Amino acid sequence: MEGIGMEKEVVFGEKNRIYGTLSLPAGEGVYPAILLIAGSGPLDRDGNVGNGKLTTNLYKELAEFFTGLGFVTLRYDKPGTGKREGNWMAAGMWDLVGDARTAVEYLQANPNVDKERIIVAGHSEGTILATALGKSMPLGGVIFLSGGVDNLFEALSKQRELGSNELLAKPVLGKFFKLINVAQKSENSAAKMMEKFKQSKEDIVKVQIFFKQPAKWYREHGAFNTREALKSMSCPVLAVIGDKDHLADKEVLAELPSLVKGKSEFAIIKDMEHGLRIQTEELSILKSGKRFKEILKRPLHPEALSKLEGWLNENYLANNHKEHVG
Incomplete structure (x- = not known):
């Protein structure tokens, strides 16, 4: 584990200024990077809803984990959340994809980032945005968290x-x-x-x-064909989903290897829910609301983190290789 060397607020984008947090591993050097793309709703860069309405810190915890492995990480506020102006409800799917593209371009210009090893990690709706982004520009890798394949x-x-x-x-x-x-x-x-x-x-x-x-x-989401977009993706792809996820379909991930050009794999994690935390209770969409606050107190699922670490090490850290560009 590298440890976190520095975490700082950054602002990027010319027309609609985007506020985010950039985290760098400890030590000098050029590192691979991971961009976190949030799920749906008024979630800020950390995965929270303003004024204390909802605190998950999901993306903050993931950023700390990834940076600790030796990756530069970037997470950012969606329109109308955190420090950013705008209205999250007025933003279309392609507006959100545009934000993600701007974030990738910001990472590409950072001297601490290896431009050939920029990975996009989308959670929930973010898996669809990552898919759309991967069709429109070359990426070093894609991670689907709690989603993937379907629209x-x-x-x-x-x-x-x-x-x-x-x-x-x-x-x-x-x-x-x-x-x-x-x-x-x-x-x-x-x-x-x-x-x-x-x-x-x-x-x-x-x-x-x-x-x-x-x-x-x-x-815009209804008109987007995720499967067609995946056919143009040639970078390594990993999908991780929980067997207790009540919001994403696990079965469709079996289609992934036949859709993408590059190597791909998926993992269904036992006793993990949509927010990547431990859930030993039975799968239930009707009981999810009552359980939500209790589940938020639990840690990110260790098996999921282990899977992510192994895949990232194999594809981006082992021998410091740079051959994977989609």
Whole structure:
């Protein structure tokens, strides 16, 4: 372990200034780098929601782990979070991809970074953004954390299916839910709302009079073909997901080796949830809200960290080689 030599706030991007945190390993030298791309919602560079509404520190902990292994790391605020101006809900998928591209370019210009070994690590929605970024520019590697292969609409459909199946499995209420066809009604409602987003040209629309929704974000995600984008990716790819993840589909990761040009692998970690922490309780989307605060107290899953460390060491640290560029 290298240890963290320095951590500092940085600002980059000409038009829409992006605030982030750059962490450097201890000691002089040029290092490979990892860019962290956050999941959906108003998450700042550390994985938190402002004013103490939600504190996960997921990306802060991951950055500390990666920097300790010997990587420069960069994490940054999404629009309207942390120190950054803007409205996170008005940002479309391609706005977020543009932010990630700007961040990669910032790393490329850093004298402490090996430009040929810049890895993008996306979490949740960040796996889709990393996929889109990998299609548009060469990357030294890609890590999918709690996601990968499918697009947003497929992931949301799987979430609704899991929720409906749990409701139908209830001993007494299950028969009632089946009688009123709760699964089909859920899909019909989702389809109706998505159609409203597609017909709109606004960044944000209101549904049920009061509730604002990121229409531009949904439209752009719905039009993006993740599998086609993956076919152009020739850098090493690693996907890590938990078997207790209620938000991402584990089964689709089996498609990864047949999609990407470069070498790829995926790992399904036993007793790990969507936020990469330990969860020994059963998989349940209906109980996830009640468990959330308790799970946040738990450490990042050691088996997942071990998998990441082994893959990074093999591909980017062993013999200090530089041959992997996608």
